[in-house]
Amino acid sequence: xxxxxQTLLSVNNLATHFATEEGxxxxxxxxxxxxxRGETLGIVGExxxxxxxxxxxxxxxxxxxxxxxxxxEVIFNGQDLYALTNEEMRRIRGRRIAMIFQDPMxxxxxxxxxxxxxxEITRLHLGYSKSQAYEHAVSMLELVGIPDARARVxxxxxxxxGGMRQRVMIAMALSCEPELLIADEPTTALxxxxxxxxxxLIKDLKRKTGTSVILITHDxxxxxxxxxxxxxxxxxxxxxxxxxxxxxRAPANPYTKGLLRSVPDPTSEQGELYQIPGxxxxxxxxxxxxxxxxxxxxxEEICGREYPPFVEVAPDxxxxxxxxxxxxxxxxxxxxxxxxxPSATGNAILPVTNQTSPSNxxxxxxxxx
Amino acid sequence: xxxxxxxRLLVILPMVLIVITIAWALIRLAPGDFYATExxxxxxxxxxxxxxxxxxxxxxxxxxKLMRQLAVxxxxxxxxxQEQTVNEILRRTLPVSIWVGLSAYLIALxxxxxxxxxxxxxxxSALDYSSMAAAMLGISMPNFVLGPILVLVxxxxxxxxxxxxxxxxxxxxxxxxxxxYLILPAITLSAVYMAYIARLxxxxxxxxxxxxxxxxxxxxxxxxxxxxxxxxxxxxxxxxVSYTGPALAFLVAGTVVVERVFALPGLGNxxxxxxxxxxxxxxxxxxxxxxxxVLVFNLLVDIAYAYIDPRIRY
Ligand SMILES: Nc1ncnc2c1ncn2[C@@H]1O[C@H](COP(=O)(O)OP(=O)(O)O)[C@@H](O)[C@H]1O
Ligand code: SF4
Ligand SMILES: [Mg+2]
Numbered sequence: 001x002x003x004x005x006q007t008l009l010s011v012n013n014l015a016t017h018f019a020t021e022e023g024x025x026x027x028x029x030x031x032x033x034x035x036x037r038g039e040t041l042g043i044v045g046e047x048x049x050x051x052x053x054x055x056x057x058x059x060x061x062x063x064x065x066x067x068x069x070x071x072x073e074v075i076f077n078g079q080d081l082y083a084l085t086n087e088e089m090r091r092i093r094g095r096r097i098a099m100i101f102q103d104p105m106x107x108x109x110x111x112x113x114x115x116x117x118x119x120e121i122t123r124l125h126l127g128y129s130k131s132q133a134y135e136h137a138v139s140m141l142e143l144v145g146i147p148d149a150r151a152r153v154x155x156x157x158x159x160x161x162g163g164m165r166q167r168v169m170i171a172m173a174l175s176c177e178p179e180l181l182i183a184d185e186p187t188t189a190l191x192x193x194x195x196x197x198x199x200x201l202i203k204d205l206k207r208k209t210g211t212s213v214i215l216i217t218h219d220x221x222x223x224x225x226x227x228x229x230x231x232x233x234x235x236x237x238x239x240x241x242x243x244x245x246x247x248x249r250a251p252a253n254p255y256t257k258g259l260l261r262s263v264p265d266p267t268s269e270q271g272e273l274y275q276i277p278g279x280x281x282x283x284x285x286x287x288x289x290x291x292x293x294x295x296x297x298x299x300e301e302i303c304g305r306e307y308p309p310f311v312e313v314a315p316d317x318x319x320x321x322x323x324x325x326x327x328x329x330x331x332x333x334x335x336x337x338x339x340x341x342p343s344a345t346g347n348a349i350l351p352v353t354n355q356t357s358p359s360n361x362x363x364x365x366x367x368x369x
Numbered sequence: 370x371x372x373x374x375x376x377r378l379l380v381i382l383p384m385v386l387i388v389i390t391i392a393w394a395l396i397r398l399a400p401g402d403f404y405a406t407e408x409x410x411x412x413x414x415x416x417x418x419x420x421x422x423x424x425x426x427x428x429x430x431x432x433x434k435l436m437r438q439l440a441v442x443x444x445x446x447x448x449x450x451q452e453q454t455v456n457e458i459l460r461r462t463l464p465v466s467i468w469v470g471l472s473a474y475l476i477a478l479x480x481x482x483x484x485x486x487x488x489x490x491x492x493x494s495a496l497d498y499s500s501m502a503a504a505m506l507g508i509s510m511p512n513f514v515l516g517p518i519l520v521l522v523x524x525x526x527x528x529x530x531x532x533x534x535x536x537x538x539x540x541x542x543x544x545x546x547x548x549x550y551l552i553l554p555a556i557t558l559s560a561v562y563m564a565y566i567a568r569l570x571x572x573x574x575x576x577x578x579x580x581x582x583x584x585x586x587x588x589x590x591x592x593x594x595x596x597x598x599x600x601x602x603x604x605x606x607x608x609x610v611s612y613t614g615p616a617l618a619f620l621v622a623g624t625v626v627v628e629r630v631f632a633l634p635g636l637g638n639x640x641x642x643x644x645x646x647x648x649x650x651x652x653x654x655x656x657x658x659x660x661x662x663v664l665v666f667n668l669l670v671d672i673a674y675a676y677i678d679p680r681i682r683y
Contacts, residue, residue, distance in 0.1 A: 061587055094590035101588075106581040110680055111603040120599075121589045156679040172589070 008212050009035040009058070009180060014072035016050075016057045019065060022284040027053040029236040031072075033229075035180070040206065040213040042223030042244065044259065045233035048280050051216045052102075054233070055182045059097060060089050077179070095125040098173035102185040104165035108157040114141075115153040118172055125176045140171035144201060163194035167201065174205060181206075184216045199226065221263040224248060232256045235281055235291035238310075242317040249335055252311075252319035252328035254298040290322070298323060370675065373683030374668070381664045386439070388660040389653060393435055396649050397428070422448075435653065444654035449646045455654035458639060463658075465535055465635035466624050468546050472555040474613075474620060477562035482606065484563075485570025489605070490597065492575065500567060507564030512623055516557040516630035523553060533631040554631045558623045562616055566609050574605035603677060610677060614670040618663045 016028040028050045035041050043051045056062050058074050060081065074081040076097065081089065101107040109117060118137035122128040128136060134153075141149035144167040157165055166186060173181055183202060187195035203226055206213050217223055223230055223244070230247045232240040232255065240253040251257045258276040278295035281287065290296070293303040302322050311324035321327060410418075419425050423434065438444045444455040484504070488497040524532035536547035577583065578601055586600040625637030632638070636655060643651040675681045 059588060061584065090590045090592060092590070093588055099588045101581060101585065103581060107585045109582040109586070109600050111678060112600070120591070124590060158680045169585075172585075 006037050007034055008037045008039075008077060010075045011054075011058065012073050012075070014054065014057055014074065015070040016053050016062055016067060017070045018067050020284060022282070025283040026070075026236050026286070027067075027283060028057060031231075031233070031236075031238055033231055033238070033241065035212055035214065035229075037179070037212055038210050039229065040215060040227045042227035042230040043214060043216045043233060044220050044223060044230060045218060045239075046259075046276070046280055047218055048283075049233040050236040051218075051233055052184055053236075055099065055184060055214060055216060058182070059093055059099060061093075061099075091125070094121050094178075095176045096178050097180045097182065098176070098178040099182040099184065100166070100169045100173045100186050103189045104162055104169050105189065107169055108165055110157055113154050113156055114160070114168055118153070118168070118175060121172060121175045136175065137171075140175055141168070143174075143205070144168070144171040146171075162190050163198065166190060166194075166198050170198075170201060170205070174209065174211070177209060178211060180212045180214065182214045182216070185218065186215075187222065188218070195222075202226075219263065220259050232259065235283060235286065237291070237320060238318075239292070239321075240319045242314075246314065246317050250314075250328055250331040252313040252317065252324050252331065253321050254296050254323075254327055255292050256319075257327070257331070258295075258297075290320075298327065370672075370683060374672070377668045377671070381661070381668070384664055385657060385660045389435070389439055389657050390432075392653055392656045393432065393649075396647070396652060399647075438650075438653075439657060442657070444650045444657075447643075447648055447651040449642070449648045449651070455651050458651060459636065459654060459658060462634060462636040462639050464544075465546075465633055466628065466637055468551060469554050469558060469627065469633065469635060470620050470624050472551060473558035473623070474562060474616070476555060476559040477566055478609075480559075481563045481566025482570050482609065485567040486574055486597070486602070486605070488567065488571045489574035489578065497571075501571070504564035504567045507560045508568075510560065512557050512561065513626050513630055515560055516553070516627060519553050519557055520630075533633070535633050535635075550633075554627050554633060557630070558620070558627045561623070562620070565612065565616070569608045569612055570606060573608040574601060577601045577604040580604070607674070607678060610670060610674050613673075614667040617666045621659050621663065 010033075012032050014028055014031045015026065018025040018027055031050070031054055033041065043054065045051055053062065053067075057069055058076075058081070060069070062069060069082065076092070081092070084092070108114070115134060115137050118140060119128075119130070119133035122133045122136050123130070138150050138153050141153055146152060146164060146167055152160075157168070160168065170186075181202075186202065187198050190198060199222065202213065202215070205211070215223055215227060220230075227244050230240075230242060230244050231238050232247075232253065234255050240247065240251065240256045242252075247256065248260075251260060255276075258274075261274040262276065264273055276295055281291050281294065287293065287304065289302075289304040289306055290299070290308045293299045296303065298321075300322070306322070308320050308322045309324075310318055310320050312318050313324050313328040317328075319328065423431060442456075446452075446454050447458060450458065484500045488500045491497050520532045523530045530549055530553055532553075533550075535550050537544045538547050539545075574597075583596060583601055586596045591599070621637070624635060625640055627633070628635040628637040629641060636658075639651065640655045642648070643655065671683075675683060
């Protein structure tokens with residue numbers, strides 16, 4: 001969290017709409033954030049909250065039609081991406097901003113050898129010769145920990161397991177040493193043990209290359225140990241935005257608190273996992289007022305009537321809620337009582353892999369620092 | 370793969386046997402035979418002839434004879450064209466049918482793939498709608514209607530092309546068709562396949578273009594052309610490859626009609642004549658030949674499919 005470091009990406013008031021038969025879907029509606037060089041940003045939210053669309057919009061990969069970037073700007077390295085020609089944008093994709101996707105089983109071309117898929121990107125952006133690109137492909141596979149890389153580089157994707165394919169995707173994404181890596185739920189489709197390995201790999205490569213990372217997930221546990229900042233999204237909007245530690249210490253939004261409660265706690269024997277009741281709203285017919293109102297435990301009459309304000313509850317910590325200050329204060333109080341009685345933590349936040357955070361036994365310990 | 374090919378070749382034998390048996394049974398079951406004409410031959414003469422060709426032998430003797438003929442792929446002399454063997458007729462007529470059939474399928478492939486891909490890339494554009502409307506027309510227009518229309522326009526009105534018949538030209542010892550005679554039959558025969566292939570390609574491409582790996586290809590920074598040709602096309606044409614097997618079977622049926630319309634000296638025309646004349650040896654010979662060709666082509670298509678899609682292993 002080096003405050004003086006330079007801004008790499010700044011997204012301002014982004015809005016992306018889809019024209020559907022039910023009406024206009026505001027999949028992303030007024031999203032703003034900044035990412036500094038070398039930092040990692042986590043974007044969290046339930047499925048359908050607009051995480052993927054936000055990031056596809058940054059890369060201008062929204063299918064048009066039905067999609068349309070309806071407003072806002074994306075400044076990458078001082079350059080307005082929405083002012084670029086298609087040709088200029090293509091030189092940024094894959095080379096300076098790379099993206100890996102949720103499902104490694106379907107994200108690689110099943111008809112093309114891994115070697116060819118890896119070579120394609122360095123030949124395109126770095127002008128490598130065939131043999132250079134081939135050697136580079138082998139070394140990238142070694143870098144992401146594929147055993148016997150040279151022997152396996154000519155395989156087809158179906159000959160690799162899911163975890164191995166995601167490693168290939170990461171190798172491909174990092175081939176041109178991009179300044180920004182967007183990882184869209186890179187572990188959601190994988191087994192738990194593989195998940196941890198892939199996250200470890202991303203963390204490790206990030207340390208080696210200094211790449212900035214946007215890590216998208218629906219699981220707050222995943223981002224806890226990896227990110228500097230977190231954005232919590234719901235219904236296409238940012239509901240809470242804070243530095244990672246601040247968000248875990250004192251969430252200021254009822255939605256965030258619900259997500260935190262639904263993180264599985266390995267130390268607790270409770271079988272039943274908490275789930276926020278109800279379903280995300282129909283984006284084509286959003287009720288007026290707070291989009292979360294129908295599901296919110298904290299909701300009051302005003303929530304269904306008026307759209308909530310985006311409140312700065314503390315420096316660098318924002319929450320979209322009529323009662324942001326109150327929720328924040330409650331969270332702080334709860335934390336203090338937990339510190340007093342560490343055994344009563346209930347749902348502690350346990351990052352799946354946690355090396356940068358001081359401890360992964362419980363949130364309480366972390367708070368004692 | 371090798372054992373797959375061997376297995377499939379072994380299946381071809383009983384399949385041909387079944388086809389031939391059915392054809393033979395149908396010929397027997399149909400009332401009348403080659404000599405049952407209204408010419409009213411003297412009974413003694415007719416009796417002699419029937420004896421000569423074994424027409425009054427028990428069915429199993431006739432069937433046994435057929436099996437022997439099938440084993441050596443030699444069906445003896447035609448009954449109508451007494452001085453020619455079935456194999457001679459095949460050798461003479463087959464090149465005509467192959468030229469017409471293959472040019473038709475080639476035209477259909479090239480234009481069908483092109484229009485289908487363009488339609489998919491420009492989904493819902495005027496180009497998309499007009500090529501798909503044309504395809505609909507192509508599918509619903511039978512070739513015995515399209516053929517005469519083309520003849521009327523290009524032969525009888527514009528006088529650009531001959532209305533029918535066939536001509537070989539010798540080029541350095543090889544006989545090639547005179548292209549003027551090939552054009553109209555080939556186009557007539559290709560229309561329906563072109564239309565079908567265009568629709569299959571469009572649907573296949575639209576499906577592939579939605580796939581995750583296409584998004585990956587775009588995220589790599591590839592141009593739209595590279596995305597389509599390097600990444601999308603291969604998966605997009607798989608339905609067309611599968612269609613090529615059955616298409617060939619229909620193509621054979623199509624040649625029969627088109628050769629009739631354009632009076633071509635091809636296999637199909639002889640096939641119809643053989644059926645009308647109850648020329649059993651010729652009919653069975655052509656049937657056996659077509660059955661073998663269709664089955665072998667289906668095998669080739671499966672091999673091509675495995676070549677295109679590395680996930681398929683037999
Ligand atoms: N191609 C599309 N057409 C119509 N609606 C879409 C399309 N892609 C996404 N959406 C809408 O955008 C919303 C946000 O989707 P997404 O960003 O994928 O959510 P997630 O947070 O799970 O990544 C979804 O509710 C979906 O309805
Ligand atoms: S504004 Fe109301 S409904 Fe929305 S999150 Fe806050 S308390 Fe809940
Ligand atoms: Mg998503």
